[in-house]
Amino acid sequence: MSETFTSPQFDQATRDAVSNDDVTVIIGLEVHVQLDTESKLFCGCSTEFGAPPNTQTCAVCTGMPGSLPVINERALQLSIKTGLALNCEIARYTKWDRKNYFYPDLPKGYQISQFDKPICGQGYLDITAPKGEFEPRRVELERAHLEEDAGKSMHDESQRGGNSKIDLNRTGTPLLEIVTKPDMRSPAEARAFLTELKLILTYIGVSDCNMQHGNLRCDGNVNLHIKVGGEKIATPIVEIKNMNSFRAAERALGYEAGRQLKLWKQNGKTIADAPKQTRGWNDADQVTTPQREKEESADYRYFPDPDLIAVTIEESEIESIKKEIGRLPAQWRELLIKEHGLKPYDAGVMVGQGAEVVEYFLVVAQGCGNSKMASNWVGQEVLRFLNESGEAIDAYPVSADQMTELLTKVNAGELDQTRAKEVLQEMIDSKIEVQAAMDKLGIKAVDNSEIESLCRQLIDENPDVIQQIKDGNGKAVGALIGKSRKLNPNANPGLVKDTILKMIGA
Numbered sequence: 367m368s369e370t371f372t373s374p375q376f377d378q379a380t381r382d383a384v385s386n387d388d389v390t391v392i393i394g395l396e397v398h399v400q401l402d403t404e405s406k407l408f409c410g411c412s413t414e415f416g417a418p419p420n421t422q423t424c425a426v427c428t429g430m431p432g433s434l435p436v437i438n439e440r441a442l443q444l445s446i447k448t449g450l451a452l453n454c455e456i457a458r459y460t461k462w463d464r465k466n467y468f469y470p471d472l473p474k475g476y477q478i479s480q481f482d483k484p485i486c487g488q489g490y491l492d493i494t495a496p497k498g499e500f501e502p503r504r505v506e507l508e509r510a511h512l513e514e515d516a517g518k519s520m521h522d523e524s525q526r527g528g529n530s531k532i533d534l535n536r537t538g539t540p541l542l543e544i545v546t547k548p549d550m551r552s553p554a555e556a557r558a559f560l561t562e563l564k565l566i567l568t569y570i571g572v573s574d575c576n577m578q579h580g581n582l583r584c585d586g587n588v589n590l591h592i593k594v595g596g597e598k599i600a601t602p603i604v605e606i607k608n609m610n611s612f613r614a615a616e617r618a619l620g621y622e623a624g625r626q627l628k629l630w631k632q633n634g635k636t637i638a639d640a641p642k643q644t645r646g647w648n649d650a651d652q653v654t655t656p657q658r659e660k661e662e663s664a665d666y667r668y669f670p671d672p673d674l675i676a677v678t679i680e681e682s683e684i685e686s687i688k689k690e691i692g693r694l695p696a697q698w699r700e701l702l703i704k705e706h707g708l709k710p711y712d713a714g715v716m717v718g719q720g721a722e723v724v725e726y727f728l729v730v731a732q733g734c735g736n737s738k739m740a741s742n743w744v745g746q747e748v749l750r751f752l753n754e755s756g757e758a759i760d761a762y763p764v765s766a767d768q769m770t771e772l773l774t775k776v777n778a779g780e781l782d783q784t785r786a787k788e789v790l791q792e793m794i795d796s797k798i799e800v801q802a803a804m805d806k807l808g809i810k811a812v813d814n815s816e817i818e819s820l821c822r823q824l825i826d827e828n829p830d831v832i833q834q835i836k837d838g839n840g841k842a843v844g845a846l847i848g849k850s851r852k853l854n855p856n857a858n859p860g861l862v863k864d865t866i867l868k869m870i871g872a
């Protein structure tokens with residue numbers, strides 16, 4: 367039932383078939399993450415993005431005869447860290463294999479990868495739906511292995527028959543390929559998996575996961591299990607490439623499920639009748655189109671790389687990396703919910719903004735001693751600013767300490783919400799601190815005798831309103847608050863209200 371709601375990416379026929387339980391969509395993902403190292407996996411070339419083509423290469427990463435690769439220790443450590451955060455078994459013995467294929471962006475004819483001894487074995491990642499689109503699910507991970515990236519082909523797209531060019535700057539940068547089991551059942555689940563994975567990787571600092579720079583890329587494997595009579599058949603598996611954003615991934619997976627259902631109704635072909643096929647997602651036309659036939663692993667003629675020795679990983683190294691992993695996103699959400707009283711959805715939004723935003727919130731919450739207030743202000747004022755400006759929290763003009771000072775004044779009744787928002791705006795506009803902003807706005811503390819004489823004046827001048835309050839219409843006091851603002855904008859409305867009610871004995 368919930369599947370229908372969760373799958374706006376399915377066409378109507380697929381949606382109906384899924385909600386009638388006639389069809390189950392089976393999705394697995396392969397995610398390539400570029401690890402955040404200064405240099406490449408087997409040489410000292412820089413991994414910096416954006417340099418002129420072919421300026422960051424050497425004999426090793428271009429595979430010149432006689433050159434010798436040397437493993438980048440940092441890449442190993444980041445892989446172990448990732449594996450630990452994803453609950454993977456960490457190999458104590460791991461080795462390197464050559465995956466042989468020729469492609470213009472891989473002129474040396476093989477890629478150094480890991481075949482039968484990946485650095486990370488089985489693990490899992492738990493996903494939940496922020497708005498309850500699907501039941502919480504554990505997605506199991508098959509493995510995660512370390513490999514070098516290929517270069518980049520730049521094709522002439524002018525249609526005038528120009529040359530294609532190759533940039534080998536990216537050749538040899540470290541990639542961790544994370545492979546899930548076919549455990550996801552809808553595009554929404556796949557998206558939730560990708561979102562949570564990216565969040566974990568950025569929280570533990572192993573990759574910036576910048577998809578525009580190609581630092582996180584994902585392929586999906588899709589097929590359908592269809593009930594026929596009392597039996598269950600499976601459609602041929604299709605691997606989808608070029609899913610360049612999470613949104614594209616969701617659409618591609620949804621489209622592909624519909625295409626397979628239609629095709630199966632036409633030709634009845636099952637997984638036994640057709641080899642795995644590779645299709646590319648065409649974002650402009652919102653369709654998948656066929657690509658080369660997918661190689662079986664035997665076609666790659668994997669063999670151990672003769673230039674690299676196997677790696678043994680000590681228990682002590684794993685333990686020390688474990689200590690570097692701070693709280694993971696799921697643990698942060700739990701902490702915000704349990705110890706700071708945030709609603710699960712709000713905690714999800716806050717944690718989804720990254721570790722720096724969570725830290726900002728914690729400083730403010732602890733400083734002003736009011737988590738609820740801090741969560742409202744950070745969740746609304748700060749996040750709105752970040753969303754509108756597209757900036758990260760370190761560019762937010764108001765420091766956590768200044769926000770704390772502002773909210774402490776609200777908490778103490780020195781400022782009401784409306785005035786505090788004006789002060790915040792002034793702090794942002796003029797890049798000044800709380801007190802300076804209050805001075806600039808002419809906000810100053812009003813002492814009790816001033817409040818009392820203000821209230822006396824309001825009571826004397828508005829006998830009809832006072833009568834209404836005395837007759838039991840509590841809301842009538844609002845009219846007096848409005849008048850009090852005009853007489854003295856610095857008078858705290860809550861205090862004015864309380865004082866008036868006390869003075870008239872209501």
Ligand SMILES: [Zn+2]
Binds near residue numbers: 422424425426427428
């Ligand atoms: Zn190099």
